[in-house]
Amino acid sequence: MSPSTATSILASTAGLDQHDKFGYWQDVVCRALVDLECSPVSGRTFEASVEGSRLDGLSVARIEASAHRVERRSSAISRASDESLIFNFVLSGVAMAQQDGRSVVLKAGDGAVCDAQRPYSLRFDDTFQIITIKLARSAITHRAGSIHRITARSLGESSQVCPILFGYLVSFSRQVSILAPAASEKVARNFTELLAAALDEVIQASPPPLSEYRAAALMRARDFVERHLDVCELDTSMVSNALNLSPRYINKLFEAENTSLTRYIWRRRLERAAVDLRDPDRAGLSVSAIAMAHGFNDLSHFSRAFRQRFDFSPRAYRASGAVSAVSGPSPA
Template sequence: MRNRMATGEVPENQRFEYWLDMICSIYVQLECDQPQESALFGEIEFSRIGGLDLTELRANVPRVRRTPLHVSRSGEDYCLVQLQQAGKGVVCQDGRIAVVSPGDFVLYDCTRPYELMFDDEEHHVMVLRLPRSHLEQHVTGLEELTATTVSGDGAAGHLLLSMVSTLRKQADRLHPASAQGVSDAITQMIAAGLRSLPQANSRRPSSLHAYHLTRIKAYVKERLRDPGLSVASVAQAAGLSPDHLARLFRGEPLPLSRLIWQWRLEACHRDLVDPRLASRSVSDIAFSWGFNEAAHFSRSFKEQYGLTPREWRQQAVTVQNPA
């Protein structure tokens, strides 16, 4: 079923808040700028088709942003695919800038910040929202394919636009039993367009993936003593969603939560045998590295090293000062 919402349905002094609430509920949490030289105008038609949402949007909002704060505060794990209908759009994400002309499409990932800009007084786009996991079944390395224009002159871009345009007109007539098949076909066509991009054929590991891992590990090391350090706090600081953080560490020996625990145990293991810290208690050392429960720390230490913290310390003293 197709639904329509428009700013003309509310008084002019309420339109900006109404529009912002509308796009946040339909897409993901966002912020946007008001037009400077004319009254705000916006209308959206939206339909649910199988596993994806299709929207058609006309508006004169010049800029839209999803900030690191929006990402860290929400668990929205979607990809958005923007098909430009009229006016030019600019999509910025992952250090790339894509200019999108009518007929082109572009991908952006809601698990990371992005910015959209429109240089015409009124723009017209169709937007597909689908779970990231659905698209990952058909194409890998999505983080290297965001903010990159897929030309409408290519076969995949042209076919996708044709399919979506037809679907928009026929959405109300689509039998529920057919909806998922149509949704799958559109997802596969999006993937085909993305696979046509030059970087999709690169065998190199994702530089963005490596960059995120490096900066996240550096952040954790700097704040290892902070008892409030957690997966959630790291995600917020990095401007990434917790789900994206989990995916980054999927190929690592330890998930992030376990890595924090492991590094803290290693730091305590080292400090307990440091002669300069001999006057400090076991609990004091444990708490200084972010642990907040002595008994739990002692059990974890023994599981890791085969000795309690006190036994490890005493063994080191015996070695350093033999009788």
């Protein structure tokens, strides 16, 4: 069988009326790559572009866009005719991925995988550039059963291969559309093997899967935390009493996720606060008001924890979002 020719993916909102741009991105791009529901960030102009290629079992797309959010819903999953894994590697900006009760904040040089057979979401609160890979699940059949253990986890934190993969990917995404069919097929095969090696590392470093009962208990604990993040008194004792589980058992559940309940609560509060700091609808709220709304009653502690998490003070983080909202994406 002769090698297949790469099919180009090329689209941009440039030149469209501002009122039509997001609808175009939703219909032509989001659903063409992966069937996703997109939602804009209110009060901001929107610009986006994508360039990439499709090969048999593999699509690679370089995306630059303004802030927005995407969601893989059950309705889209039921329409899907194939089984795919979606990898997102951040070139610039920040992304948050959520799946299987986990969330991860990704910065430049890092990436995460999501399983397109289950709901997931991605959020970009500012202008960003990413490389998105859609890989047929059949390409890594012997690893597919363990993918649920590493969805919405940082690949960069657990894999020594990931930095090599990232550099290869940046070059691959630029060259794949101009390679001859035989060359592009060979490069794609080598890339898939490198990606599989990175997955092996992350799977081996991930905690062993919980039993069905323990997984359900962990999900209940996370759900309770999400619904009570604005309560200052939220702690292990409160969760324990509400779920009728011992504090020791709850902490064991979170230890299996390489964290603790306390750290999980702080992380989710900081992530929620970060979203509000760049939300135009909350521009009139002070930093202290946003901190208190998310369960922080000590502004200095909030500021220190926020800087440690996002490398910016809360005020600088808010200001950088405002500047990006005015200037829009930088030219490709």
